[in-house]
Amino acid sequence: NPIQPPVLDKCGVATNLNTGQLLDINCCPPTSDKIIDYKLPPVFSMKTRPSAHRVSPEYIFKYNMAIDRMKRLPKDDPRSFMQQANIHCAYCNGAYDQPGQGTLDLQVHNSWLFFPFHRWYLYFYERILGKLIGDPTFALPFWNWDNPKGMTIPPMYVDPKAAIYDPKRNQDHLPPNVIDLGMTGNTDPLQVVSNNLTIMYSEMIRANSSALDFMGQPYKEGTPVNPGPGASERGSHTAVHVWVGDPREKSGENLGNFYSAGRDPLFYCHHGNVDRMWTLWQYFLPSSKVPDKKITDPDFLNAAFSFYDENAQLVRVTVKDSLDNLKMGYDYERIDLPWLDYRP
Ligand code: C2O
Secondary structure (H helix, E strand, O other), X not given: OOOOOOOHHHOOOOEEOOOOEEOOOOOOOOOOOOOEEOOOOOOOOOEEEOEOOOOOHHHHHHHHHHHHHHHHXXXXXXXXXXXXXXXXXXXXXXXXXXXXXXXXEOOOOOOOOHHHHHHHHHHHHHHHHHHHOOOOOOOOXXXXXXXXXXXXXXXXXXXXXXXXXXXXXXXXXXXXXXXOOOOOOOOOXXXXXXXXXXXXXXHHHHOOOOHHHHHEOOOOOOOOOOOOEOHHHHHHHHHHHHHHOOOOOOOOOOOOOHHHHOOOOHHHHHHHHHHHHHHHHHHOOOOOOOOOOOOOOHHHHOOEEEEEOOOOOEEEEEOHHHOOOOOOOEEEOOOOOHHHHOOO
């Protein structure tokens, strides 16, 4: 059977997975007596998520205003900044059990739920931000770390006065330091860039001979946590988390730890690119090695999560409704993919 949304009033104590210790923060969302099945609204105009390195001052202003308003919402509003950050903690740090499976934890990482879960997470986050500034066309930016022009933390995030700033980041990895997707420790920027492109080629193309190699391993009702990540989740995705996390903190906060990752606005920008990798893989890559990219297992398609939407209504969403970003009303700015030519 497919994974079902957690029972919100059975949310419990979460664990810091970097240390194995119980967390002393409560990351459970407010409960609601009503959950509705979410229907994707008709798409009247496509939102375009921009590359975070290329956005205009007007965009940066609007984005900061939206995050600022999110931070000012009442603490118990499920759309508030911390409640949104805690979604990641609740779904990823063992606060929820799988419904009907005793104390078996619910964990969306390291499995085929990774891409769909984070897509829905960003989807509602983006709609909430749009609602807060009265602009339903607002689109989240993506951190274009797969392109040499985007291989530093996007500059708008390092302005200490900005709402999207977070002081808990590795201070040795601020711009102009180049992201090291291979976690090689190499300090020659040119070598790091070229190694990054090789890694991208490998994760997106070479490493995958089946859809599951890219998406992650099956995770169904009763499956123990962490059946196995796909190439992109395991590689560049994790590397960016670890690279940004602050070594001065106890355990990699914010981006370098599941429970705190959503507290850094850069998280949603990073995951914009992770999500973009999924769309590129689905629709734009040569597919000779993986002729069939669709997973047809009903236990995948019917897996479900719950989120609060932009109106603070609790909704139930399914994996099958997340498979096509265009149906969800957004697309990505087109940027070239230099790694396509980086066969090792
Ligand atoms: Cu839910 Cu990048 O992790």
